[in-house]
Amino acid sequence: MAEKDSCADGDPAELMQVLAYVEGQRQAYIERLLAYVARPSISAHGVGIEETAEFLLGYLQGLGMESQLLAGGGWPFVYGRNCRSPGAPTVLLYGHYDVQPPDPLEAWESPPFEPEIRDGRIWGRGVGDNKGQHLAQLLAIESWLAVSGGLPCNVIVLLEGEEEIGSPHISDCVRVHRDLLADADLVITADGPVHESGQPCIKFGPRGIASFELRVRHAERDFHSGNWGGVAPNPIWTLVHLLATMKNSRGEVIIDGFYDNVAPLGELERAALDALPVDTAAVMAGAGLARLDEPLERPFFDRLAAWPTFTINGFHGGYGGPGTKTVLPREATVKCDMRLVENQSVEEILDKVEAHVRCHAPEVEVIRQGGMEPSSTPLDSPYTQPLQKAFRAAQGEDPLLIPAMGGSLPDYAWTKILGVPSFTTPYANHDEANHAPNENLEVERFIAGIRTGAAVLAYLGTHS
Amino acid sequence: MAEKDSCADGDPAELMQVLAYVEGQRQAYIERLLAYVARPSISAHGVGIEETAEFLLGYLQGLGMESQLLAGGGWPFVYGRNCRSPGAPTVLLYGHYDVQPPDPLEAWESPPFEPEIRDGRIWGRGVGDNKGQHLAQLLAIESWLAVSGGLPCNVIVLLEGEEEIGSPHISDCVRVHRDLLADADLVITADGPVHESGQPCIKFGPRGIASFELRVRHAERDFHSGNWGGVAPNPIWTLVHLLATMKNSRGEVIIDGFYDNVAPLGELERAALDALPVDTAAVMAGAGLARLDEPLERPFFDRLAAWPTFTINGFHGGYGGPGTKTVLPREATVKCDMRLVENQSVEEILDKVEAHVRCHAPEVEVIRQGGMEPSSTPLDSPYTQPLQKAFRAAQGEDPLLIPAMGGSLPDYAWTKILGVPSFTTPYANHDEANHAPNENLEVERFIAGIRTGAAVLAYLGTHS
Numbered sequence: 034m035a036e037k038d039s040c041a042d043g044d045p046a047e048l049m050q051v052l053a054y055v056e057g058q059r060q061a062y063i064e065r066l067l068a069y070v071a072r073p074s075i076s077a078h079g080v081g082i083e084e085t086a087e088f089l090l091g092y093l094q095g096l097g098m099e100s101q102l103l104a105g106g107g108w109p110f111v112y113g114r115n116c117r118s119p120g121a122p123t124v125l126l127y128g129h130y131d132v133q134p135p136d137p138l139e140a141w142e143s144p145p146f147e148p149e150i151r152d153g154r155i156w157g158r159g160v161g162d163n164k165g166q167h168l169a170q171l172l173a174i175e176s177w178l179a180v181s182g183g184l185p186c187n188v189i190v191l192l193e194g195e196e197e198i199g200s201p202h203i204s205d206c207v208r209v210h211r212d213l214l215a216d217a218d219l220v221i222t223a224d225g226p227v228h229e230s231g232q233p234c235i236k237f238g239p240r241g242i243a244s245f246e247l248r249v250r251h252a253e254r255d256f257h258s259g260n261w262g263g264v265a266p267n268p269i270w271t272l273v274h275l276l277a278t279m280k281n282s283r284g285e286v287i288i289d290g291f292y293d294n295v296a297p298l299g300e301l302e303r304a305a306l307d308a309l310p311v312d313t314a315a316v317m318a319g320a321g322l323a324r325l326d327e328p329l330e331r332p333f334f335d336r337l338a339a340w341p342t343f344t345i346n347g348f349h350g351g352y353g354g355p356g357t358k359t360v361l362p363r364e365a366t367v368k369c370d371m372r373l374v375e376n377q378s379v380e381e382i383l384d385k386v387e388a389h390v391r392c393h394a395p396e397v398e399v400i401r402q403g404g405m406e407p408s409s410t411p412l413d414s415p416y417t418q419p420l421q422k423a424f425r426a427a428q429g430e431d432p433l434l435i436p437a438m439g440g441s442l443p444d445y446a447w448t449k450i451l452g453v454p455s456f457t458t459p460y461a462n463h464d465e466a467n468h469a470p471n472e473n474l475e476v477e478r479f480i481a482g483i484r485t486g487a488a489v490l491a492y493l494g495t496h497s
Numbered sequence: 498m499a500e501k502d503s504c505a506d507g508d509p510a511e512l513m514q515v516l517a518y519v520e521g522q523r524q525a526y527i528e529r530l531l532a533y534v535a536r537p538s539i540s541a542h543g544v545g546i547e548e549t550a551e552f553l554l555g556y557l558q559g560l561g562m563e564s565q566l567l568a569g570g571g572w573p574f575v576y577g578r579n580c581r582s583p584g585a586p587t588v589l590l591y592g593h594y595d596v597q598p599p600d601p602l603e604a605w606e607s608p609p610f611e612p613e614i615r616d617g618r619i620w621g622r623g624v625g626d627n628k629g630q631h632l633a634q635l636l637a638i639e640s641w642l643a644v645s646g647g648l649p650c651n652v653i654v655l656l657e658g659e660e661e662i663g664s665p666h667i668s669d670c671v672r673v674h675r676d677l678l679a680d681a682d683l684v685i686t687a688d689g690p691v692h693e694s695g696q697p698c699i700k701f702g703p704r705g706i707a708s709f710e711l712r713v714r715h716a717e718r719d720f721h722s723g724n725w726g727g728v729a730p731n732p733i734w735t736l737v738h739l740l741a742t743m744k745n746s747r748g749e750v751i752i753d754g755f756y757d758n759v760a761p762l763g764e765l766e767r768a769a770l771d772a773l774p775v776d777t778a779a780v781m782a783g784a785g786l787a788r789l790d791e792p793l794e795r796p797f798f799d800r801l802a803a804w805p806t807f808t809i810n811g812f813h814g815g816y817g818g819p820g821t822k823t824v825l826p827r828e829a830t831v832k833c834d835m836r837l838v839e840n841q842s843v844e845e846i847l848d849k850v851e852a853h854v855r856c857h858a859p860e861v862e863v864i865r866q867g868g869m870e871p872s873s874t875p876l877d878s879p880y881t882q883p884l885q886k887a888f889r890a891a892q893g894e895d896p897l898l899i900p901a902m903g904g905s906l907p908d909y910a911w912t913k914i915l916g917v918p919s920f921t922t923p924y925a926n927h928d929e930a931n932h933a934p935n936e937n938l939e940v941e942r943f944i945a946g947i948r949t950g951a952a953v954l955a956y957l958g959t960h961s
Contacts, residue, residue: 077819077820077821133822133823134818197823225723225724239723240723242723242823244821244823251786251787251788253785254784254785254930254935255930255933255934256932257626257904257931257933258806258834258836258932259836259902260689260801260903260931261784261801261903262801262806262808262834262836262903263790263799263801263836264780264789264790264800265784265789266786266788266789267808269809269811270740273740273809273812274741276734276737276741277737277738277741281738316728320716320718320725321716321717322715322716322730323715324715324860325728325729326728326730327730333728336727337724337728338727340727342722342726342727344726344731345731345733346722346815346816346822346824346825347815347816347817347822347826348737348812348814348815349817350811350813351809351811351812351813351832352600352810352811352832353832354541354598354600355541355542356541356542356598356662356866357662357663357708357810357834357866358541358597358810358811358832358932359597359661359708359808359810359834359905360811360932360933361810362810362811365812368815368816368821370722370726370821372722372726396788402820402821403821438723439723439726440724441723441823466718467724468719468721468822468823468824469719469721470718470719471718
């Protein structure tokens with residue numbers, strides 16, 4: 034170690050005590066996570082959200098934070114701050130306490146809201162996305178307070194209840210409550226999975242997302258396919274033919290102007306992305322995939338993170354039960370999301386989708402379901418190095434630097450509204466199955482998350 | 498009336514008594530239909546089928562018929578015969594006692610198996626398709642027996658329990674039990690709706706049907722659309738792109754060789770089809786349609802009856818609940834039927850579908866779900882005239898002669914296996930909503946059906 038830190042061995046002395054404390058609390062902290070996951074908090078269905086927000090408010094107050102629920106127009110943001118370290122930077126720790134709907138229920142091996150431990154993993158809805166990850170951050174704070182009575186840097190906590198429905202109010206919240214957030218120097222989000230290889234990582238920019246529904250209803254009732262087939266238009270065919278004009282079979286979105294604003298990666302970022310290890314055979318085997326998605330000539334991580342997508346989340350119309358039913362259905366619906374990259378914007382893309390649909394199938398209704406802008410933080414931010422050191426101290430391994438990530442997080446609220454750099458430090462295993470049945474979090478990754486959270490506070494504290 | 502009948506006024510004297518008797522029984526007969534519709538008999542789900550078959554067996558025995566259940570490999574055929582009129586022709590009256598599944602239940606104004614009378618119609622699953630229609634035939638027999646103690650021609654009754662799942666065993670049944678059926682001179686089926694105009698009609702040939710499912714499963718679990726979008730293939734897109742290679746947006750099936758065997762209509766049939774009245778504006782208004790299906794340059798009745806179709810009955814994959822879910826689903830399924838016309842065959846068409854899928858998307862599984870061959874009876878059959886006379890006597894109106902019909906009935910079993918002409922004499926109103934919620938039958942059409950059934954027996958009896 035050529036470099037000199039404020040602590041002789043690269044680990045602040047107090048951090049070692051904090052990490053030892055975390056180890057002593059291991060069982061208790063796991064129980065705390067199980068109890069937290071057992072609370073359903075499904076933003077899409079409005080289930081359990083307010084109760085969970087109140088619980089978190091109480092918890093932050095117990096940690097001695099100045100805390101409040103911020104009404105943002107939808108489900109509340111839980112806010113807390115503990116800023117008693119003059120001269121040290123202020124980190125905003127962002128997370129979300131809402132979870133995805135758990136269906137299809139029958140595909141779960143244990144009930145989604147009765148978490149249990151099997152095979153070294155905790156199984157339950159939201160355990161990885163995002164309860165286990167922001168709880169790790171909070172337990173890191175709790176551990177610091179227990180060991181030293183204070184925190185090595187200033188902390189703002191902001192926990193959202195609408196991330197899984199696209200964070201529709203986060204930009205308003207940041208604008209309206211700018212006074213509560215403006216002294217943040219950086220934002221850290223522990224969410225999403227670590228790199229495929231299992232190596233920890235720091236991610237610098239999530240894709241954006243634009244969600245919409247395509248709906249068509251040709252009639253008020255279903256028809257008999259024999260007595261009407263050939264004369265009554267079929268809403269499923271209408272959508273099939275429309276969709277085929279929006280993305281071709283080679284995986285290219287062919288909506289006019291869709292790729293126009295895609296920003297090319299910077300040199301550093303391009304090099305980092307190209308340097309990421311990937312074993313596509315292992316990725317395919319792990320996910321049970323016989324092939325990957327096209328266009329294959331575009332590199333794996335480009336397609337996964339630095340290039341926009343058009344995913345159909347669901348297509349439903351007509352008969353889906355057992356056997357056959359000779360029905361010509363009256364209506365059909367397609368739910369879609371598009372992942373966006375830097376310089377694309379939600380409004381621009383939804384406008385282009387709508388213009389396309391108006392032109393190709395004006396009878397189809399486009400229902401805009403909101404979105405999130407893309408975001409990127411440069412790899413050479415001054416906070417990159419303290420974060421790298423923290424990972425090294427907590428996990429004994431250098432984190433990969435990932436310039437772009439596939440999922441969407443509301444980082445744009447930090448980079449584009451607050452104007453500060455934003456980092457994602459994922460703690461979850463790559464096969465966490467978030468948004469799917471049998472979501473899980475490896476126990477050791479949860480513990481490593483608490484350790485890393487504690488180390489991040491330490492190294493930010495020594496940074497000036 | 499220039500023509501001389503065996504009865505001075507064109508109505509056999511006894512028929513007048515029978516029709517008067519039917520009028521006297523009106524309320525009782527309606528009650529009988531309500532009780533019959535209240536029996537669920539859903540072949541696709543195996544619900545109530547055997548009980549209904551036993552009930553019908555008892556009823557035919559009560560009518561003095563030699564009756565039995567014919568095991569056909571699936572749900573039983575109910576068979577009865579009453580052949581005591583030497584010299585008179587033998588008519589086989591075919592119908593089906595199974596009904597379509599009633600879902601979506603929430604769309605029904607009254608429960609599907611608790612039939613009720615509103616606005617001059619009886620509402621319930623199967624009331625038009627086909628219980629009200631074959632019950633009308635049986636009540637015509639019952640009325641003849643009550644009035645005269647015998648029937649004017651010989652009758653075989655054959656009621657199937659698998660029509661709504663494609664009559665998979667009817668050809669076997671006809672082959673195995675040929676001795677019970679071979680003396681039939683013609684077959685009459687009362688099923689489907691009358692002409693759009695409300696005018697009664699005789700139909701000479703149903704389309705065939707070939708049903709299949711397309712299924713693709715790319716993985717064992719669902720994915721997060723952010724963490725996998727761009728690299729995990731999407732089964733919905735796979736099916737969308739496959740379907741777009743099977744039928745174009747102009748409504749033309751573009752599967753290799755699909756139209757190769759379509760037989761052109763005969764001269765008489767062509768003229769009859771062209772002569773059929775149609776008010777497309779009224780058809781659209783009645784069905785709540787803003788447009789008709791393409792290709793519009795092909796005449797309405799060609800598309801409806803004399804030309805094959807490719808209908809998607811249902812498309813299901815991924816999330817379909819409220820709000821959004823950023824899922825990239827593991828699997829998707831499409832249920833389809835194709836209506837076939839004379840000289841196309843089920844096997845030929847399913848082979849062509851399978852060859853197409855193997856070539857364009859080999860990862861998609863084609864599940865054959867059976868079918869029914871098309872059938873046609875020439876307009877100049879010797880039985881056309883007695884049937885026309887019967888309609889005139891019972892309904893006071895000439896029936897339209899419709900050379901081809903849109904729906905599928907197992908007439909091929911009569912025309913292609915038994916080798917006799919087959920006629921469909923529909924009694925249901927055109928908006929019966931068969932296969933859809935709120936299926937209904939106009940009370941007066943049910944009564945007219947009984948009258949027509951009685952008259953048909955009379956005029957066949959005077960034919961030799």
